Amino acid sequence: MAASPQTGNDQKSQKLATILRICEKMSEQRDVSALLDLVAREATLLLDADRSSIFILDRERNELWSKVALGSDEILRFSADKGIAGACTSTGQVINVRDAYNDRRFNSEIDIRTGYRTRNLLAMPLEKSDGTILGAFEVLNKRRGTFHGEDEEVLRILAAQAATAIETTKFIGDLTRTQEELAIQNAQLWREVESRPHHIVGNSPQIQQILRLVERIQDSTVNVLIGGESGTGKEAIARAIHFTSLRARKPFIALNCAALPENLLESELFGIERGVATGVQPRMGHFQAADGGTLFLDEIGDLSLTAQAKILRVLQERVVERVGGRVGVPVDVRILSASNKNLEEEIRQNRFREDLYYRLKVIHIVMPSLRDIREDVPLLANHFLDAFAREHNKGRMQFSPGLMRRLMDNPWPGNVRQLQNEVRRLVVCARRPVITEDDLFEGLPQGLQQPIPAPAPVPVAAKSDGRPRTLKSAVEDLERQMIEQTLASANGNQQRAAKMLGLSRQGLINKMKRFGLS
Numbered sequence: 414m415a416a417s418p419q420t421g422n423d424q425k426s427q428k429l430a431t432i433l434r435i436c437e438k439m440s441e442q443r444d445v446s447a448l449l450d451l452v453a454r455e456a457t458l459l460l461d462a463d464r465s466s467i468f469i470l471d472r473e474r475n476e477l478w479s480k481v482a483l484g485s486d487e488i489l490r491f492s493a494d495k496g497i498a499g500a501c502t503s504t505g506q507v508i509n510v511r512d513a514y515n516d517r518r519f520n521s522e523i524d525i526r527t528g529y530r531t532r533n534l535l536a537m538p539l540e541k542s543d544g545t546i547l548g549a550f551e552v553l554n555k556r557r558g559t560f561h562g563e564d565e566e567v568l569r570i571l572a573a574q575a576a577t578a579i580e581t582t583k584f585i586g587d588l589t590r591t592q593e594e595l596a597i598q599n600a601q602l603w604r605e606v607e608s609r610p611h612h613i614v615g616n617s618p619q620i621q622q623i624l625r626l627v628e629r630i631q632d633s634t635v636n637v638l639i640g641g642e643s644g645t646g647k648e649a650i651a652r653a654i655h656f657t658s659l660r661a662r663k664p665f666i667a668l669n670c671a672a673l674p675e676n677l678l679e680s681e682l683f684g685i686e687r688g689v690a691t692g693v694q695p696r697m698g699h700f701q702a703a704d705g706g707t708l709f710l711d712e713i714g715d716l717s718l719t720a721q722a723k724i725l726r727v728l729q730e731r732v733v734e735r736v737g738g739r740v741g742v743p744v745d746v747r748i749l750s751a752s753n754k755n756l757e758e759e760i761r762q763n764r765f766r767e768d769l770y771y772r773l774k775v776i777h778i779v780m781p782s783l784r785d786i787r788e789d790v791p792l793l794a795n796h797f798l799d800a801f802a803r804e805h806n807k808g809r810m811q812f813s814p815g816l817m818r819r820l821m822d823n824p825w826p827g828n829v830r831q832l833q834n835e836v837r838r839l840v841v842c843a844r845r846p847v848i849t850e851d852d853l854f855e856g857l858p859q860g861l862q863q864p865i866p867a868p869a870p871v872p873v874a875a876k877s878d879g880r881p882r883t884l885k886s887a888v889e890d891l892e893r894q895m896i897e898q899t900l901a902s903a904n905g906n907q908q909r910a911a912k913m914l915g916l917s918r919q920g921l922i923n924k925m926k927r928f929g930l931s
């Protein structure tokens with residue numbers, strides 16, 4: 414029996430009231446993904462259909478993508494020339510398909526991928542008020558019969574509202590994201606300014622030469638590769654390069670490549686988009702965070718070959734692409750990198766890319782080990798003494814000449830960092846303003862090896878083969894000895910032994926490898 418005109422009008426005004434309610438809900442949404450979900454759900458109910466999909470046009474790639482395609486969480490992407498959605502987007506016309514598999518425009522690939530069977534569908538362009546088409550809105554499988562004229566009318570109103578809401582939400586989303594990124598950058602900047610690096614201290618020709626080089630490259634943005642043993646000041650010089658450069662007011666981002674698990678590497682470096690997996694929040698990567706400034710890649714020799722290839726690409730193209738992102742984001746980043754590995758040897762062993770190496774090593778700085786710049790020990794020790802005495806409110810403090818001689822004679826396998834740690838301990842434990850050799854053993858737990866051995870009985874005479882001993886091999890012997898002893902007294906705990914030696918854990922591991930200690 415046909416519906417009376419009265420019933421028809423009632424149904425129409427009921428539908429209009431529902432559309433109005435949906436529009437109100439839409440205007441409350443600030444998130445594109447949630448908005449698309451909402452519109453698709455409501456359209457399905459209102460048009461008595463089985464499912465709905467919203468396809469958004471990515472103009473740069475000429476692709477259509479859908480987050481809510483057929484109710485799945487997965488992002489579908491396909492060429493914008495394909496399917497009914499493609500035809501609807503390119504012509505801007507409503508397309509009502511009564512028998513999908515008999516329509517040559519229909520793209521059955523999506524059905525194959527989702528395991529869904531489309532019988533009929535209605536596609537409406539998502540058109541902004543200025544005529545720009547954002548994509549297509551599809552409702553699938555009318556529960557009874559096929560879609561008709563009234564469905565088109567309803568979908569047209571819904572699509573127009575959705576197009577405006579999508580535009581606004583996208584705009585708000587972009588604005589919020591920019592604001593969040595700015596806040597992060599700003600906080601980072603202030604942290605850097607407040608904790609400005611200590612000056613690089615050193616009168617030795619080696620340090621002076623490095624400082625002159627840093628001064629010479631102040632106005633350029635060349636990449637610098639920094640070598641040197643653990644604790645020699647690689648990061649300190651990287652900070653000095655950044656904070657004396659034209660980029661000083663832009664971010665300095667330090668990243669330890671050795672501490673980065675392979676599966677997180679890409680998102681950490683390049684960022685990630687929302688919706689790549691359930692619950693994933695969009696995040697900017699270190700490259701983008703360092704935009705305009707400097708990215709310090711520490712322990713670069715520990716990067717996998719895959720990671721090296723990805724970084725090389727960014728250096729070549731100066732564009733990063735977030736994981737799950739659709740468009741590349743241009744970045745302007747200066748790369749400073751550091752490694753205590755011999756990278757040329759790594760290249761020979763096919764563990765490091767030669768092309769990346771030459772891009773990173775436009776300028777090469779090698780930080781000297783502390784035993785090679787012994788004349789700087791008093792300067793450094795006093796520099797740290799003043800800083801820590803101030804920090805611990807100890808007034809003016811001094812080292813006795815005897816203690817200073819001991820400090821100068823120590824082999825310092827952990828280099829400047831070890832000296833720094835040792836001075837900190839002396840300052841904290843000393844009872845008088847003049848620190849003497851007696852204070853060396855203050856505050857050390859029972860049974861712990863003395864951190865600074867008495868001048869070691871280094872066998873300077875000939876080796877067993879009768880050849881004269883080099884200073885290098887004597888120092889290495891002493892280093893090995895100290896590491897073995899410290900590991901023993903720390904019961905094999907590498908973390909503790911590294912701390913006692915003033916090395917980073919990785920630094921200790923590297924040395925153990927070099928000396929063949931397990």
Ligand SMILES: Nc1ncnc2c1ncn2[C@@H]1O[C@H](COP(=O)(O)OP(=O)(O)OP(=O)(O)O)[C@@H](O)[C@H]1O
Pocket residue numbers: 611612613614615620641642643644645646647648649650753793829830833916917920
């Ligand atoms: N010439 C120097 N003058 C003043 N401070 C220095 C100097 N060299 C190093 N330092 C300080 O010594 C500590 C260790 O330096 P840094 O962390 O830069 O070493 P590193 O070579 O990066 O070590 P690792 O290889 O273990 O990462 C830092 O606190 C740094 O500020």
Ligand SMILES: [Mg+2]
Pocket residue numbers: 647648711
């Ligand atoms: Mg370092």
